[in-house]
Amino acid sequence: MMKTVNAVAFQSPQFSLLSDCQIQDIHLAALEVLRETGIRFHHTGAIDLLKHAGAFISDGNLVKFPAKLVEQALASAPSRIIMCDRDGEPSVFLEGTKTNFGTGSDCLNLLDPYTHEHRKFTREDIINGYRLVDALPNIHFQMSIGIPIDIDPKLTYDVQMLEMLSNSTKPIVFVTNDLASCQRAIDMAAAVAGGPEALREQQHILLYSEPSSPLQQSTTAVDKLILMAKTELPVVHSPGPQMGAVAPITMAGGLVMSLAEILSSLVIHQFTNPGAPFVFGAGIHHMDMSSMQICYASPEFQLTKAAIAELGRWYGLPTWGYAGCSDAKVMDEQAAVEAMISVMAAKLCGSNLIHDVGYMESGLTTSFEMIVLTDELVAMVDNFIKGIEVSPDTLMVEELNTVGPGGNFLSTKATRSHFRSYWFPTLLDRKIRATWLEKGATTLGQRLNLKVREIIESHQPKPLATDKVQALQTILEKAS
Amino acid sequence: MEQLLTGMQKCVIDGEIDQIQGYVNQALSDGMEPSVILNNGLIAAMNEVGQRFESGDFFVPEMLIAAQTMQTGLAILKPLLIKADIKTAGTIVLGTVKGDLHDIGKNLVAMMLEGAGFEIRDLGTDVNSEKFIEAVRNGDADILGMSALLTTTMPTMKETIDALVEAGLRNKVKIMIGGAPVTEKYAQSIGADGYAPDASRAVSLAKSLLN
Ligand code: B12
Numbered sequence: 001m002m003k004t005v006n007a008v009a010f011q012s013p014q015f016s017l018l019s020d021c022q023i024q025d026i027h028l029a030a031l032e033v034l035r036e037t038g039i040r041f042h043h044t045g046a047i048d049l050l051k052h053a054g055a056f057i058s059d060g061n062l063v064k065f066p067a068k069l070v071e072q073a074l075a076s077a078p079s080r081i082i083m084c085d086r087d088g089e090p091s092v093f094l095e096g097t098k099t100n101f102g103t104g105s106d107c108l109n110l111l112d113p114y115t116h117e118h119r120k121f122t123r124e125d126i127i128n129g130y131r132l133v134d135a136l137p138n139i140h141f142q143m144s145i146g147i148p149i150d151i152d153p154k155l156t157y158d159v160q161m162l163e164m165l166s167n168s169t170k171p172i173v174f175v176t177n178d179l180a181s182c183q184r185a186i187d188m189a190a191a192v193a194g195g196p197e198a199l200r201e202q203q204h205i206l207l208y209s210e211p212s213s214p215l216q217q218s219t220t221a222v223d224k225l226i227l228m229a230k231t232e233l234p235v236v237h238s239p240g241p242q243m244g245a246v247a248p249i250t251m252a253g254g255l256v257m258s259l260a261e262i263l264s265s266l267v268i269h270q271f272t273n274p275g276a277p278f279v280f281g282a283g284i285h286h287m288d289m290s291s292m293q294i295c296y297a298s299p300e301f302q303l304t305k306a307a308i309a310e311l312g313r314w315y316g317l318p319t320w321g322y323a324g325c326s327d328a329k330v331m332d333e334q335a336a337v338e339a340m341i342s343v344m345a346a347k348l349c350g351s352n353l354i355h356d357v358g359y360m361e362s363g364l365t366t367s368f369e370m371i372v373l374t375d376e377l378v379a380m381v382d383n384f385i386k387g388i389e390v391s392p393d394t395l396m397v398e399e400l401n402t403v404g405p406g407g408n409f410l411s412t413k414a415t416r417s418h419f420r421s422y423w424f425p426t427l428l429d430r431k432i433r434a435t436w437l438e439k440g441a442t443t444l445g446q447r448l449n450l451k452v453r454e455i456i457e458s459h460q461p462k463p464l465a466t467d468k469v470q471a472l473q474t475i476l477e478k479a480s
Numbered sequence: 481m482e483q484l485l486t487g488m489q490k491c492v493i494d495g496e497i498d499q500i501q502g503y504v505n506q507a508l509s510d511g512m513e514p515s516v517i518l519n520n521g522l523i524a525a526m527n528e529v530g531q532r533f534e535s536g537d538f539f540v541p542e543m544l545i546a547a548q549t550m551q552t553g554l555a556i557l558k559p560l561l562i563k564a565d566i567k568t569a570g571t572i573v574l575g576t577v578k579g580d581l582h583d584i585g586k587n588l589v590a591m592m593l594e595g596a597g598f599e600i601r602d603l604g605t606d607v608n609s610e611k612f613i614e615a616v617r618n619g620d621a622d623i624l625g626m627s628a629l630l631t632t633t634m635p636t637m638k639e640t641i642d643a644l645v646e647a648g649l650r651n652k653v654k655i656m657i658g659g660a661p662v663t664e665k666y667a668q669s670i671g672a673d674g675y676a677p678d679a680s681r682a683v684s685l686a687k688s689l690l691n
Pocket of ligand 1: 211239240241364610637659
């Protein structure tokens with residue numbers, strides 16, 4: 001038996017971006033911006049609440065925050081959120097470094113898996129998207145994916161919610177355009193969960209809303225934030241600024257501004273209802289100064305998302321992240337490369353609620369093939385993150401002594417009991433050329449497309465009980 | 481004279497905002513016509529900037545600083561140009577429609593148009609049709625530009641155009657629209673005069689609408 005000493009054991013790959021002191025510098029800089037310049041709130045209710053809590057109001061709606069308010073809010077926000085699936089089973093754990101992947105919301109266009117056309121979404125397309133999410137093991141939650149054009153635009157968010165609840169059991173991160181549609185989304189989810197109380201226990205849905213960078217909060221966004229706090233359903237109130245356009249050009253500056261915005265949101269949220277669940281997040285992109293487009297797959301975007309994950313953990317809050325996105329226009333080699341760096345970075349930095357899987361062209365287009373590829377990449381990187389186990393059982397000294405020089409390990413017991421811990425890809429190809437040729441000599445792109453079609457054509461999601469379908473329909477009809 | 485104009489152009493291209501007024505004042509005291517300073521100095525420089533941007537030598541921030549430099553020089557010329565009854569390229573009222581807070585694209589369009597010599601009245605974001613109409617009624621706008629990034633807010637564009645027709649003001653202005661969900665087809669269907677997919681094309685569009 002080997003002797004062990006009190007050494008620090010590493011098993012998985014190590015990644016850390018910011019030192020504790022740097023995190024503190026960013027935190028203090030954000031507090032200084034909150035004190036000196038403050039945030040403009042286009043919301044009278046919020047201003048009254050903040051004034052009462054001890055913030056300073058000037059120029060009508062400019063709110064300046066003393067550090068104590070921020071610290072109070074940080075102290076009351078919970079450290080974990082457990083989202084259940086539609087059947088009430090816990091499935092998405094937002095805490096620590098646990099990673100969960102999901103699609104993005106509201107794209108205008110789809111890359112048609114049959115015609116390969118770039119075209120607008122229909123209701124049937126979003127249903128196919130939700131069923132795809134339902135079928136893929138490494139896609140853990142759903143977002144609306146697209147905006148269908150064959151429905152009444154005023155009911156966009158109602159139809160999305162109805163179809164997500166009907167076509168997949170996975171937890172939902174949703175978007176709405178105003179307070180009323182947010183309330184209807186909650187009502188729909190409550191009808192499915194078995195009432196508001198059951199929904200609150202199951203936390204099946206989570207709202208994604210946003211401040212208006214730089215340093216502003218809109219009426220509708222704050223309306224929704226307050227509603228979520230009151231109902232005790234989780235919310236991520238995430239800035240989505242572009243460095244060089246609506247945020248300072250440096251990454252540290254982008255972080256400071258975003259942090260000031262997040263913390264101001266957290267104060268409103270926690271002072272409305274202390275202990276209500278809040279996810280810490282920001283998507284800090286930069287604008288490509290040659291194309292004027294917002295970068296979703298740059299190396300810098302991976303860095304800011306890692307910084308947000310580290311900051312969130314420093315505060316002890318669940319975190320929001322991004323992966324499986326590309327700036328490419330079609331599902332090509334660029335898209336695959338960008339998907340990989342984003343999944344790798346997400347797994348290394350350990351954000352909890354990692355969304356926008358399938359986004360192409362800065363959030364204007366979705367590719368179903370990209371969602372399927374990301375499902376595969378998550379599995380691949382999971383096996384990278386697992387690292388190398390170093391233990392008496394894996395050092396295999398005895399095995400080496402037994403087999404000895406010139407032997408082989410192909411048929412030993414140890415090989416038989418361990419070989420399955422290696423990852424087997426489902427879509428990446430490792431066949432010999434002859435077999436590959438026999439099987440049709442397909443490219444990865446073709447196999448991704450095939451899998452998308454197979455799922456669309458054959459996957460049957462667990463049906464929603466008819467009385468619940470009816471309840472959703474009634475809410476939708478009342479809205480129109 | 482030539483040398484002074486070359487210096488002035490270089491000043492705009494390099495975005496030396498603190499020095500441009502020196503060049504313009506020098507040119508005026510040398511007796512150069514304001515319209516010559518404008519066309520052969522400032523606008524000529526911006527044309528060069530535009531070309532460098534198109535060819536990938538220049539990036540957005542360089543272009544915008546150059547545009548600001550040109551505007552700073554133009555500020556001195558403006559009263560003189562008005563006196564001489566020389567018109568600027570045109571006046572454009574711009575805004576992001578009601579319910580919509582996306583303004584990065586609209587601001588870029590505004591800055592590029594300014595760089596091309598247009599006068600901009602920016603109404604900001606979340607602008608309803610009444611405010612657009614008021615701006616058209618009470619101003620000297622040649623073009624009304626509307627931006628929308630949300631499918632849910634696009635209908636305000638149509639509402640505004642319909643209301644302009646009703647108020648008998650439709651012929652007073654040209655209308656151009658833009659933003660990610662907007663298309664050429666949509667522009668035609670609601671009776672706008674033009675659509676552009678990005679800021680440089682918005683400038684060409686504005687020029688062509690007024691020709
Ligand atoms: C940045 C951004 C934001 C920022 C806006 C910051 C700001 N101050 O503008 C923030 C984070 C605040 C935001 C908020 C929201 N957003 Co947003 N956002 C974007 C994003 C990523 C980029 C937009 C952008 O700035 N592009 C860069 C600029 C340069 O391009 P552009 O705007 O298209 O402008 C160019 C051209 O279109 C043209 N142009 C523009 N205007 C005009 C006008 C004229 C007259 C002409 C001729 C040309 C022209 O020239 C410009 C320059 O080249 C887009 C996705 C995308 N790629 O478009 C989503 C996107 C537009 N947002 C979206 C959504 C859903 C939202 C939210 C509802 C999200 C939420 N969870 O709350 C809120 C809504 C807030 C509101 N009420 O408006 C959806 C829209 C879906 C829909 N319904 O149609 C998109 C498509 C993303 C997505 N897939 O979800 N967003």
